Amino acid sequence: MTRNLFWFRQDLRVNDNAGLWHATQNNRECLALAIISPQQWQSHDDAPSKIYFYLRQLQNIQTELKQLNIPLIIKTIPWWENIPTYIASLCQELDIDAVYANTELPFNEQQRDTHVTTALAKLEKSIHLFEDRTLFPTQSIRNKSGEPYKVFTAFKKTCYERLSISIPRCYPLPKTQIKVDLGNIENESITDLISEFKHDKNHLAFQLEISEKIAQKKLHDFIKYKISHYDEKRDIPSIDGTSQLSPYLNIGAISVRQCLEEVLKDNDYIFSIKSKGQQVWVDELLWREFYQHIMVDFPHISKHLPFKKETQKIQWRNNSDDLAKWQHGETGIPIVDAGMRQLKQTGWMHNRVRMICAMFLSKNLLIDWRVGEKWFMQNLLDGDLAANNGGWQWSASTGTDAVPYFRIFNPVTQSQRFDPTGEYIRTWIPELRHLDDKQIHAKAQVSGYPQPMVDLKASRERALSAFKNI
Ligand SMILES: Cc1cc2nc3c(=O)[nH]c(=O)nc-3n(C[C@H](O)[C@H](O)[C@H](O)COP(=O)(O)OP(=O)(O)OC[C@H]3O[C@@H](n4cnc5c(N)ncnc54)[C@H](O)[C@@H]3O)c2cc1C
Structure with a gap:
């Protein structure tokens, strides 16, 4: 045999x-x-x-x-x-x-x-x-000249055209196999390996249940109860409005095909989108797809190089004290500190806050985005080279289809807009819990909480001139 x-x-x-x-x-x-x-x-x-x-x-x-x-x-x-x-x-x-x-x-x-x-x-x-790992084979989504797309909107449009012709179908569960006798083959104990990496009880790696069934139930519940409001709620970090499937997708406990199939299940597997929420969620699956395809077409991004090679010339600041304040949520900018503390304690961070924290490091602190990328990877339960690199290079304006370098988020304005009642900040920064909804976003003299480590206006100007200089 x-x-x-x-x-x-x-x-x-x-x-x-x-x-x-x-x-x-x-x-x-x-x-x-x-x-x-x-x-x-x-x-x-x-x-x-x-x-x-x-x-x-x-x-x-x-x-x-x-x-x-x-x-x-x-x-x-x-x-x-x-x-x-x-x-x-x-x-x-x-x-x-x-x-x-x-x-x-x-x-x-x-x-x-x-x-x-x-x-x-x-x-x-x-x-x-x-x-x-992807909906479409890598290197199969091409423009009319047969080149890979570098802009997400065009990539997405081609993906939608392909999906309207045929949807990638899921593979069935394999049948029970012929029994195998392995004799005395030496095997290791997973229980011993697990105990080497055991995490404390506050960490999501410990708290999250894991199995294929659990991942599928999470997907099912998200599609049933949350997807129709996803477009309105996905940007509010205090709301549990996203699927939280990323840790499962990244270790492959669930596939992207299964995610898409669950969206289209009620539709006889014909590709049509029924709500804005569905549309925005499928778009996010395609952002994931885009970054995976980019990594194959442009392997230099796996080697710590920026997508836009000219941004190699940016004079980043190499300041370990400032970096440590960012890493440990001690910047004095509440929304940034809330995100960084959430990351450290749980291994997860909301997407909007990931963007704010990444932009604060790479623009306001002008610290090399690769240092932040590494810290995220070392702490994220859902760490994925393509998505993390894509997110960081987007925020640092060094990547493909990245935010223009002059569009620098003001973290305080972002905080007022996406965490208007300060609920997210209060969850992660107990020192600020007593502040009212207005005070909580910006500097307030609170004992035990640092003053802002940089002036937002001046640091914005510094970033603009560093980018203009190249
Ligand atoms: C600086 C930065 C770093 C990031 N690092 C990672 C990472 O290491 N691993 C990771 O999976 N995602 C990363 N993301 C993307 C995004 O933040 C997470 O995928 C999302 O927060 C996961 O939550 P969710 O599963 O509830 O997502 P949902 O909003 O429910 O989205 C569904 C799925 O779509 C994919 N997705 C959603 N948004 C994005 C996006 N912007 N880019 C790529 N894929 C996306 C994810 O697989 C996600 O699970 C990063 C984003 C930024 C800005």
Whole structure:
């Protein structure tokens, strides 16, 4: 009997999993593999909380796979450079002749997969990779000259045209497989791995329930109860008006196809949008899509380089004291501090506040956006290279289709507009809870809370001239 091996990466689900489904289709025995690389992941700035969340879902996957007769091999390999040799020897030892996986899009991941392909080819074994992280295969959305889009609106328009012709359908759950006897193969305990990354009780990585079913219920409830008001509520950080699916999407506990399908379920799977809320939410899924496609077409953004190369010349300030105040929510600008404290305590931050905090660092403090990108990545439960890089380069005006450099958010005005009653600020900054709705947004002499670290007008001018100078 020949065997297939499915290698799990950022796709921890058994439903609608392209690679897993294909690996289980040809009447062979199917095994699964998960490689844990904490050192490599942390060198890519993955937050320990994200690793913890990932491992918790991996434990669920092991149970789900058992029901399908697919044994899961778990192996810790600290650094990816050792993966090709390991997979090649595993395939020899267990008589596996084909490896299946879903493509990972960042540059280093693609390099790793190229080395695995070469190692397997030497043994005359094959690897089959499937595009599973996006709605459309990367490099398939092109303008009339066959070039990748650099502007979101045009990219989105083409995506909508494609969706009106056909909607990417979800893959079914694989059938139960032929039982496999692995003999005495050594396996690691996920419980031990989980306890190494355990998080405290205030952290979302600990609080959020995780399984495919939970992710699907979250999606279902969001579409049923919240999506119709999404356009009005998504920008208000004190309201629970967004799906909060990003941690699940990023480890692949749910797929973007499943998200779209749930929106269109009532429509016989014909692509038509029924409300403004649906429209805006699908647009956000397409922002995610856009940044993933950009990362493949412009791999330099995976290498700490700005999308717009000329912005390399900006003279960023290198000030570790100012950076530390921003990181720990001590800037004296309440909305910024609320966001940064939410991030530190829970591993999550509302999208509007992410933009405000990112712009405050890169414009008002004129600190290199890459330092902020790294801090977000090191703390976000939903940290994703493409979305995080896209969000940061948008805010810093160094990215594709970024905010123009002269449109600098005033954080106080943003706060008055999007947190008018100060409820969000009060949640995260207890020192300011007693202030009224007007006072809470701007500087007030409050003992135990810092004065604003910069003058907003002067720091805005400083940023404008730094950008004009290039
Ligand atoms: C500076 C900055 C950094 C960011 N870093 C990340 C990150 O590391 N990981 C991440 O998933 N998102 C990131 N985002 C995008 C966005 O903030 C989050 O996706 C969103 O807040 C997640 O909440 P939600 O799941 O409730 O989103 P919803 O509003 O319900 O949106 C649904 C899904 O669409 C996608 N999405 C929504 N907005 C965006 C966007 N602007 N860009 C890309 N995808 C989007 C996400 O996958 C999200 O889960 C960042 C944005 C900024 C401005």
